[in-house]
Structures are given as structure tokens and as C-alpha cells.
Amino acid sequence: MSSEQSKIFLGNVIHCQRDPSRKQLYKISGEQQSFVIVKGNKIVATGKKEDLEQARAQHLADEQDVMVVMLSDRQLLIPGLVDSHIHAPQYPNCGLGYDKPLLDWLQAYTYKLERKYRDLEYSKKVFNAVVRKTLNHGTTTACYFASMFEDASMILVDAVIEHGQRAFVGKINMTTLAPDDYKETPEETIKLTRKFIEAVRSKNCDLVEPIITPRFALSLEMDSMVELGHLVKEYDVNVQTHISENQDEVKEVNKKYGIQYANVYDEAGLLTPKTVLAHGIYLSDEELSLLRQRGSSVSHCPDSNTCLKSGMCDVRRLFNFGIKVGLGTDVSGGPSPSIVSAMRSALATSINLSFSQKNYKPLNYMDVFYLATLGGAEALSLDHKIGNFEVGKEFDALVVDMGAENCNTDMLLDCSPLELLQKFIYTGDDRNISNVFVAGKSVK
Ligand SMILES: [Zn+2]
Numbered sequence: 001m002s003s004e005q006s007k008i009f010l011g012n013v014i015h016c017q018r019d020p021s022r023k024q025l026y027k028i029s030g031e032q033q034s035f036v037i038v039k040g041n042k043i044v045a046t047g048k049k050e051d052l053e054q055a056r057a058q059h060l061a062d063e064q065d066v067m068v069v070m071l072s073d074r075q076l077l078i079p080g081l082v083d084s085h086i087h088a089p090q091y092p093n094c095g096l097g098y099d100k101p102l103l104d105w106l107q108a109y110t111y112k113l114e115r116k117y118r119d120l121e122y123s124k125k126v127f128n129a130v131v132r133k134t135l136n137h138g139t140t141t142a143c144y145f146a147s148m149f150e151d152a153s154m155i156l157v158d159a160v161i162e163h164g165q166r167a168f169v170g171k172i173n174m175t176t177l178a179p180d181d182y183k184e185t186p187e188e189t190i191k192l193t194r195k196f197i198e199a200v201r202s203k204n205c206d207l208v209e210p211i212i213t214p215r216f217a218l219s220l221e222m223d224s225m226v227e228l229g230h231l232v233k234e235y236d237v238n239v240q241t242h243i244s245e246n247q248d249e250v251k252e253v254n255k256k257y258g259i260q261y262a263n264v265y266d267e268a269g270l271l272t273p274k275t276v277l278a279h280g281i282y283l284s285d286e287e288l289s290l291l292r293q294r295g296s297s298v299s300h301c302p303d304s305n306t307c308l309k310s311g312m313c314d315v316r317r318l319f320n321f322g323i324k325v326g327l328g329t330d331v332s333g334g335p336s337p338s339i340v341s342a343m344r345s346a347l348a349t350s351i352n353l354s355f356s357q358k359n360y361k362p363l364n365y366m367d368v369f370y371l372a373t374l375g376g377a378e379a380l381s382l383d384h385k386i387g388n389f390e391v392g393k394e395f396d397a398l399v400v401d402m403g404a405e406n407c408n409t410d411m412l413l414d415c416s417p418l419e420l421l422q423k424f425i426y427t428g429d430d431r432n433i434s435n436v437f438v439a440g441k442s443v444k
Contacts, residue, residue: 128162
């Protein structure tokens with residue numbers, strides 16, 4: 001299937017939309033016998049089966065060669081999944097090193113591995129594997145921490161372009177609290193970030209954008225962060241970093257700067273409506289109010305929060321403060337590159353939180369589906385382009401097949417679309433994802 005060929009999908013279609021009344025965070029629609037018409041990279045029409053012929057005549061009248069995809073009653077069309085926080089170079093460490101908390105884990109395992117990306121052949125091997133693997137798991141958009149090395153980071157950019165994923169790619173900034181042979185000078189970090197932004201932009205690929213990536217508040221001095229803040233304005237780029245992941249980390253940040261964590265980034269000009277902050281477990285009410293004011297978002301990384309014993313992020317509380325939230329695998333703080341796994345962990349964390357709070361309403365499967373699709377798009381400020389099947393958006397989508405070969409189909413009864421989605425979230429994996437589309441193009 002090429003992106004040029006127009007396509008019609010007919011069957012079970014599920015996606016989340018903004019609730020126009022704003023009474024709820026989102027509304028979900030899960031309809032049988034619905035259609036989505038895709039022309040080039042965009043959705044041009046959606047509706048019920050009975051209106052298909054009229055829509056086809058209106059939008060595809062002059063086209064002979066239209067691909068019609070009739071979904072079975074065990075298949076679903078859903079928006080592509082968004083991983084709002086993943087470290088590509090840490091992929092080889094998935095499932096390793098969970099015996100240490102964050103700050104010790106970085107020194108014992110992470111920096112040792114990340115240093116290897118001076119080797120560009122190694123970079124190529126790993127980064128191609130990461131992009132293939134995440135696409136296979138249905139991640140149509142990924143927000144990547146790449147390498148501290150600018151040339152290795154460009155290899156990730158090339159891999160993303162080659163495989164057709166949508167992505168933000170960030171060259172990591174790190175000048176302090178790291179091994180001597182794995183950190184930059186303050187001059188280098190700014191110079192190479194500028195070079196990286198320009199190199200990514202010169203690729204002229206609509207799917208890939210550079211993103212400013214200070215590792216976290218202890219990896220840089222304030223002067224460097226302020227300079228990065230200037231680059232954010234100059235190039236109008238998104239920002240990603242970590243915040244309030246671990247209690248020792250928060251203490252160290254407070255000690256170093258004498259102010260609250262979120263205020264450190266704010267002082268540097270790094271909190272914008274296009275900033276995504278990973279974790280955010282221990283943010284105070286004042287910090288959440290500040291994030292809300294700035295329009296910055298949180299990437300919830302429940303697998304990682306559990307494996308590194310960082311804590312439990314209360315997503316319900318973030319919602320109550322009006323914070324945009326997406327889901328992140330945080331590979332390799334999290335062991336799995338799958339956002340389906342992150343959805344399950346988000347459910348588990350929320351249910352665990354409910355045991356110690358009276359009248360607490362844990363997240364349900366629809367909430368985590370929202371986080372993995374429209375919520376993720378909002379968190380990355382991409383919701384004008386992706387996140388659901390609204391007409392005019394680009395077509396990033398998955399065909400989920402709950403009757404796929406090699407899968408346990410015995411448990412399938414007569415399921416409604418929402419029941420199939422529920423089964424996918426609780427029991428599914430990459431084998432249930434039979435097709436992946438990014439900007440109208442088939443990539444799995
Ligand atoms: Zn991370």
C-alpha cells in the first residue's frame with residue numbers, strides 16, 4: 001500500500017475526541033460499520049456505512065485505484081499509539097539493572113551503555129532495531145531521547161525517516177554529574193545542539209522534528225539551561241526533559257538551586273506549551289499550577305516508575321489540575337518498548353493508588369487508551385495533526401486483529417468494538433497489530 005493510493009477502511013472504528021461541552025476530558029466513540037477515507041496522508045471523510053457511497057463519490061470520484069480494507073468483526077481501526085518518552089540508546093538494557101534507584105542506576109548502567117554510541121556502526125544497529133521494534137508495537141509517534149553525541153543522534157533521525165515513523169529526536173545535553181569521558185563542556189553542548197537542530201531541519205522531512213533535550217536539572221548548570229531556553233525561542237522547537245522522578249533527585253535539585261523543581265526549568269525559559277516532562281511523580285500543587293499556566297505536559301511512565309522503584313504517579317491528580325498527560329515507555333527505565341504494556345501498567349498503578357485513598361476513582365481502559373492516543377498527541381502538541389480520526393488530520397492508525405493467527409482466540413465471544421479494545425489493552429501484544437500506518441503509508 002503506497003501513501004499515494006487512496007484508501008477506504010470499513011468496520012469497527014474507535015477513537016477519542018475532545019468533549020465539546022468540556023464536561024469530560026474526552027469522549028470515546030466505538031462504532032461498528034463505520035468508514036474512514038484516506039487520501040494521500042490525510043483523512044478526508046468519516047461516517048457510518050450507509051453514508052459511504054455518497055462520501056466516496058464526493059471525495060474519490062475521479063479515482064479508479066482505491067484500496068478498500070474491509071475489517072473483520074474481530075478487527076479494529078484505532079489511532080496510532082504515541083510514546084511520549086523513550087530513550088533509544090538504552091534499548092539494549094531493556095530488562096536489566098533494576099536493582100538500583102535512579103541516580104545510582106544512571107551511573108552503574110546507563111552512562112556505561114550510552115558512552116558506546118561514539119561507535120556509529122553500533123548506533124546504526126541499535127537505532128534501526130529500536131525504530132523497527134516500536135513501529136511493530138504500534139508506536140506511530142515517538143518522542144526520543146537520542147544520544148549526547150550529535151552524529152549518533154543524526155543516525156537515529158535517519159532511521160526514523162527510513163522506516164517512516166513520526167518522531168521528535170533530541171540530542172541530549174549533559175555537562176555535569178556524569179563520567180569525565182561522557183559529558184560536554186557548556187560551549188559544546190550549545191554549539192552541537194544548534195548544529196543538530198539545523199541538520200534535522202535540513203532533512204525537510206515533515207515527520208521528524210528536533211527537540212531540545214536537557215537530560216535533567218542535575219545534568220546542567222543554570223547558565224546552560226538558560227542558553228537552551230534561548231534556542232527554544234530562536235528555533236521554535238519543542239522541549240523534553242525529566243522532572244520529579246525520584247525523591248533523592250528532587251532533594252538534590254532543591255539543594256542545588258534553592259527553588260522547586262518546576263521553577264528551575266521555568267527560570268531557564270524551558271517551560272512552554274510545547275514542553276513534555278517525564279515522570280512528575282512528586283510535583284507540588286504550586287508546581288502543577290505552574291505547569292498548567294505554562295501549558296506544559298507530563299509523560300506518565302508507569303513501567304519505569306515501578307522498575308526503578310521511583311514511585312506512583314497520580315494521573316487523576318494531574319487531570320484535576322488540567323495538565324496534559326501522555327504515556328511513555330521510558331525504555332530502559334521501563335523494560336518494554338510497547339505502549340500497550342504502558343497502558344496496562346498505568347491501570348495497575350492507578351488501581352494500586354486507589355487502595356490507600358478513599359473514594360479514589362482509578363483509571364479505566366478507556367482512560368489509558370486516551371492517554372496512549374489523543375492524550376499523547378496533546379502532550380507533544382501534535383493534536384492539530386494526529387491523535388484521532390478527525391477529518392483533516394493525518395492518518396496514523398493501527399489495524400488491531402483480536403482474531404490474529406498465533407493468538408489465543410478461544411476467549412473471543414461476540415464482542416462489541418469497545419470490548420475488543422478492552423481485550424486488546426488487557427491481553428494483546430504486537431501479534432495483534434496487523435497493520436500500522438503513518439501519514440497514510442503502511443509501515444508494518
Ligand atoms: Zn527517561
